[in-house]
Amino acid sequence: MVNRNPGGGTRAIVDKLLGDHRPPGCAVQTKSHNAVAAAVQQGRADWGVAIKTVADQYGLDFIALQAEKYNFVIPKARLERPAARAFRALLADPSIPRQFQGMGFNG
Secondary structure, three states: OOEEEOOHHHHHHHHHHHHHOOOOOOOOOEOHHHHHHHHHHHHOOOOEOOHHHHHHOEEEEEOOOOOOOOOOOOOOHOOOHHHHHHHHHHHHHHHHHHHHHHHHOOO
């Protein structure tokens, strides 16, 4: 296997699923979903946990383990900065949820 870095949500899922078991490769840790997929695609690992969108990009099989929910957070003092305003406007666009769903994300 290829594992994820401690402290991340994906790592918490892996640790919960593995319990006390530590399969070969458990100590190999990556910092991203892409790094997990690359390791599997390149044959450096037989499996790892990553999001479906990335597995699809790398042409890998995918078995859903659980749904995850993500939130956009920003300090109130930065809400009116140009980048934050642009991102909020993008999220308010009604076509965006459909585009996310087309990439495998559900709202």
